[in-house]
Amino acid sequence: MFRVVGNNISGVGVLDKAVLILTACVDGASLAELVEHTGLPRATAHRLAQALEAHRMLVRDPRGRWHPGPRLGELSNATPDVLLTAAEPVLAVLRDQTGESAQLYRRRADERVCVAASERSSGLRDTVPIGSVLPMSAGSAAQILLAWEPAEAVLPLLPRCKFTGRTLAEVRRRGWAQSVAEREAGVASVSAPVRDRTGRVIAAISVSGPIERFGRRPGERHAMAVIRAGQRLSGL
Template sequence: MFRLVGHSISGVGVLDKAIVILEACVDGASLAELVDRTKLPRATAHRLAQALETHRMLVRDQHGRWRPGPRLGELANSAPDVLLTAAEPVLTALRDQTGESAQLYLRRADERLCVAAAERASGLRDTVPVGAVLPMTAGSGAQILLAWEPPEAILPLLPRCKFTARTLAEVRRRGWSQSVAEREAGVASVSAPVRDRTGRVIAAVCVSGPIERIGRRPGDRHAMAVVRGGQRLSGL
């Protein structure tokens, strides 16, 4: 979590040191703890922490320890969501390529939330509106969001799932998932993971449509396109 400051990472030494100070204060830090965690000289650590406090990047708690300040949250909330911004053209291209509706799902506790979608303009379609909340117990999107989770996060849900631990192992092996009438009668889907820069699965990209059009082996037809869509959204 913390880095020894032996050289500048960005080329701007004071900025690198300020970032190290912020990281060291995530769970609270006294001056002595800052010095120990960052390996900065005591005077430097104190001066930078005070400056960050002035800009509300750090605040002092009731024990006098520095913690992340409100300005960090204000800046984060004002920034556009990079994933959602990138998702729109990717989902549109995926819809146009496959001829099926495309969605992006995030996990929220024991549910998954549709945060972006590109729907077919006409014809029989599977409509999942943005903001729709779906279960984590059925569907290819749920399989993706669970497949790479640690066992302790999966086991409590499995008794309620329409898929098995063996299904999730197969998803991990091949890198995509499919479901047929698992979440909703008459609907099939294919999903693939979206990963952050560390490789952690943070979202599922999906195409879905009527079984009579998408077939009972939808992965054979659309898996590679969906996987490529997930790759385009990964590492942002």
């Protein structure tokens, strides 16, 4: 039996059980699945799920499956984003070290969103405004955001991608990605992963600019600076 059991147990029984319920509902769960995933008695799982639903921390779909509720998002939005707060100075340093525009991307389903950026002050540059939505099918940041995903999550996307599974394997091996005119003609980029405390890739940090400055092997010039920037943002 698979159970959602974490290493961090507070000792407050009802709280620990409620967290188990919330964790089990991330992708949706019926009452039977809650019992299976948490190991809790059926009556306990049902009572806690109903209580969390009353507080809008869970909601039920038409099939009766519980999902994360709106209150969780409201609480999350009220909390400063630690990664974005830390990213601003790190991106500025990366921009100054490389002389190129720097960006931070997060994945959103089959897209990636630029959530922070630091632009060159002059000269040719690749401007990616904060909030820009770009495809997961091209670009070094997309490669980073897919390279460490499980195969079953990546394979359906690959037919639409301008890179291959072999490319992603190489990204995993060396720890960084590069692209040359992959997303946009005349533009090159280099990206590295940003990881959470468990080691999961949660974002991609990048530099991008014109090919005439980056060359056809931009990773040779900028990979180490981008990797170090990603490491500074990891584990927050």
